Amino acid sequence: MSTSFAVLQLSGCAGCEVSLINAEGWFQEQRLAYMPLIISSEDVPEVDTLLVSGAVRTDEDMYRLRHAARQAQRVVAVGTCAISGGVANLGDRPEVRELFFADNERRHVPRLLPKPRPVDAAVPVSLYLPGCPPTPELFMAALFDREGFEGSKTVCIECGRKKTRDRPKDLLGSQSGEVDPEICLINQGYLCVGSSTRGGCRAPCTRAGNPCVGCRGPSDGFISRSSQEWFDAIKKVFQRMTDIPEEQIDQAVRSPQLALFVFQFADYAAVPRDVEKVL
């Protein structure tokens, strides 16, 4: 358990900070020593825990991260961007990258790195809090004793939609037309990756009829494996449950247009994480 912590925000959306603020329970018992979003202070002081959200996107992010990490006993990577670079990695395609840098390199502000990098590409990380954003419960588990904390399973298990014998023949994509409120989205032909995505979110997306895009990253079984194995597992689920041709699934999972969810996994294969370190 920590008694003091700091929050360093790199390039992200502040959703992780908003979720931390909603966790509330910490603010009576822990000393929040640094969090520019809500506290004005000069620099990161010595703390037990440094929570880092956002990706390393600029050279200033890189400097601030390395500088701050020296002040902390342990570094916790918070949220999808800090763990894998996040949604901005959707731009890690040659045609997008070229245009993006051509338009923006003229600006005299912190220089952009070639691609958004995860926190552990720069400093050692002791704990990962997955999610876009992580739930308030995960913040509490990271800041206090983890006793009683139950690891999450998959989104699929938390979703509770009924699996049927319906075997769709074509992939409907991610969202299209009228969604049946009761039946599994895969049975309806949607590209849902909830079967291998880390749960803990209580599946609000799939319950509402939006296929899971995998924002919380891979479930325990896939964390330390290559992304190829993860892709294969998704394909197997569709083979088992549908008659959609394998090429269609393969193309969907791999094309940047349809496989939006790949963004969260971009770096998992390059830096396999220890399952024990992922909450």
Add this chain to the structure above:
Amino acid sequence: MGTLTIPLSRIEGHARVVVHFRGEEVISAHFQATELRGFDYFVQGAPAEQMPVIVPRICGVCSTAHHIASVKALEHAYQVTPPPKAVRVRELMMLGQLIQNQATSLFMFTMPDFPGEEGLPSLFHFGAEDASLAPKAFQVRRAGTNLITLAGGQFIHPIKAVVGGVTAGIPAEAAARMHRELADTLPLARQLFERYWELFVGLKERIDTLGDDAPTYYLASVEPGHAYYGDQIHVLAPDGKREASFPACDYRQYLTEVPTETSYSDGTLFKGQLLRANSLARVNMLPRMGTPLADEYLTRFREEWGHPAHAILLFDVARGIELVYCLERAIELLEENLAEGDFRVPYTPRDGEGCGLVEAPRGPLIHHYQINKGLIEQVKFVIPTQHNILAIERALEVAARRYITERGISLELERAVGRVVRAFDPCIACATH
């Protein structure tokens, strides 16, 4: 030439202020946004119908506004009209968004600036007299996030608005629970706002100014009885008269982007003139708020500071009036039957162009999509914070001139810079996206 770089805190995202001066002459004051992710680039090629799931990630603070603007842009392109009850549910999401944002801006960002000679570092540093302030502020803010969760599925990156409507209504029992929570929150919000107002007046007495008060154009998409859902965009002239009204897709005829090389956020002009958006723009534009308690505050505001009011620190007080309004308005909407009825109409995706507008906490937000073969070909995000960039810089110059004099640079400058920027409550994640 001297240069002062002043870091900023208690705002959403990364920015700093750079002041150039020669002796006592202030040459320029720049507001620099120092982060960039590139949403308008990397969504190219994404399936159009997935945009409402992708774009909330532009900003964790304003994710509800982006979610709904996105759905409205697709509905415009597909020429589909959601049923009235679905619009009501979306309005509740927006009211939750505003309650959350205004409570955060009021109590966590700006209120610590007011007490004593130097202000405080944060909400947690108030003395014994205000010991209950932090827990109450958290509670008011939480009422907003709970309302978003109820209407939108989750309070960050909500998912319940879909093309043609919303995925579900609000069950009567849950609506009644939320109604009670908001009714309990309203008196707390008023207590906090009264104290805020008192400390604000104390600050005014100490510094003897409310900042840049030159008359300006104002931009907002509000009408009486509104719930931040956005219909048309209106422009108020500096003298308080209505200058123009236009639908979202006509923004290019009225607003021009001013590129800059010292920030990742560009600014905006209205027909070549400086403009402002956010709380003060809305409060100046509305004849009255339309709910009893908010109208009492508005009357008091206008008696004190006139109509239209132009001094920038009044953005802060205007935000408090809106907090009360949003709580009252949400209570009214929750009294309607949102459990049964039509919440969704069928639609056929089609290629073309669409614009979606909402009145986000910081002003009119437009998503403009071009769709080809079901995929996003091009997007333009017209971000409210950008409309304020040039107004922020003018107000920073006014502050810099006040505190850089023949006697030297006053220590008050750094505090004034913080107050100026926070008055506009800029959202840098949105502005740069």
